[in-house]
Amino acid sequence: MATNLVVRNVDEEVALALKQRAAANGRSAEAEHREILKAVLQRPRRRSVADVLASMPDVGEDADFNLRNG
Secondary structure, eight states: OOOOOOOOSOOHHHHHHHHHHHHHTTOOHHHHHHHHHHHHHSSOOOOOHHHHHHHSOOOSOGGGGSOOOO
């Protein structure tokens, strides 16, 4: 179900940038606004560094990663 959304007090520079981006993409400012919201809010959630590190397999020994002099 579609919902109407009203955004108030948008800086003129932001509104102009939206209109320019919309024109470059061959869309109305309203359609461009929908695309921006969809792209930002429906993309997959970024994983944290801790999640990435925790997902790495255990390989090698800690000594394999020691800094060697010379």
